[in-house]
Amino acid sequence: MTPAPTLTTARLVLRGPQKSDMAAFTAWVTRSDRMEAVGGKGSERDAWRGFLAGIGHWQWHGYGFFTVTERATGVAAGRVGIINHIEWPQPELAWHMFDGFEGKSYAFEAACAVREWAGRTLGLEPLISLIAPENFRSIRLASRLGAMEERRDVVDGEKVIFFRHLPYNDKRAMAQAAEAIA
Template sequence: MTAIPTIRTARLTLRAPGPQDVAPMAAFYASERSRFVGGPKDAEGAWRQLAAEIGHWTLRGYGHWIVEETATGTACGMVGLWNPEGWPEPELGWDLFDGFEGRGYATEAALAAREHAYGTLGWRTAISLVHPENTASARVADRLGARPDSTFTHPAFGTVLIYRHPVPEACC
């Protein structure tokens, strides 16, 4: 199994997903906040999603971290690198749990994840898939310096915007 690194930012800890995340994942996927990332889902569906998140690390050597507020240890979302079968190319994605939006956490964690992708993994590019109605996610992509590039039509998620991140030399 791939050793999942822990990354710390000024306010956040990006750590490996695990069994302690079943309840926060179930709450997230039961809410309307999950509508742009395959939800809502029942508790079993959320459990399966958590298993997929963990398995992605083994299959690809990277994946989503659970984002915690360092000061409280509270799980506040998932951020990381994603490229399942059928994806157009490796993605940098972010999902905040209810009550943690509006604090800059998605941007802070995504910057750390992108630095890992470009620095440690040697990626030369990254995309973020954003549903056209998800204006909050589009604002995060903008803050990260990503720009609309094209679209991608997924059989389950529909047509989404592809935001292209700056190359490593331009951002990191």
Template sequence: MSAVPTLSTPRLRLRGFTAHDLDTWAGVCADAEVMQHIGAGGPVGRDAAWRHLALYLGQWAMRGYGVWAVELRAERRLIGSVGVLHPEGWPGMELSWLLARDAWGQGYAREAALAARSFSRDALGVGELISLIRPDNTRSLRLAETLGAVNTGPIEFMGASALRYLHPAAAPVAGRLGG
């Protein structure tokens, strides 16, 4: 799949990232509170933000699935990312999400994650997904549990301890990849 599909929810639009998103995305990635549970656990510069976008877009081209930009439909404003992340060496297909701080606490992450997970299962035939979450990231732990994911225990990943949450596979869909 070379083109990133666009998904719509009642309040959100999930679309492919573009070069025009770099300034906003770099701002999200520069926020220490947003990034405290991601990667090395701190803000990253514009160059690293650019590499995030390249990874997200490259994964769509190489694997046929990936991470979407999440924008508010009414404002057409980028507020974060959601999707299935699975670069080489990752311990599984990860349902991931990251939102700008001003988008927290409004149900956007849940809405976006449900849409991404449904698309991944229904359109692509993806079964089991995981989410890797640091134990002190209470917001994401709560979201994973709200989504029905089950904590299967600790995992050491990228030099940090995380909890591995399993999003059990839905019933296979006949005629789909992996189904």
């Protein structure tokens, strides 16, 4: 369905979106309280459009959101990847974990793998993350990844904090990737 490679970590498989992921994505868009961090809950129509836009992103840019699945169960746990919308200043490392899968360090593990892949394979680095000031969980994750606040701004009508990630070949990033991918 997409040109996405498959990345594996200690506990996860990251792959391109598949039709079977639509139900989990729709549930996240329409019911998850975590949607407040990305503009608010949406309708099933919004989920459909967002899901298809994600597939198109892979076709257009050659990168996008990976579906994050648990290796042990194959269950879709969220999305982590590189996005670059028309209004974005540059490619962004972004993450969305589905309800029930937060607090397990899956986003950290997947983000380490994606950062390494994006830098090594695509030369996209150092990446940014655009995070709403009230999204404390994502701010903590960006900090854990070694990202530093660069500035505060407005992107696509939303207040955001620009975080600059470590280059994939920084010693700290390499140690994180080695631990996550092992």
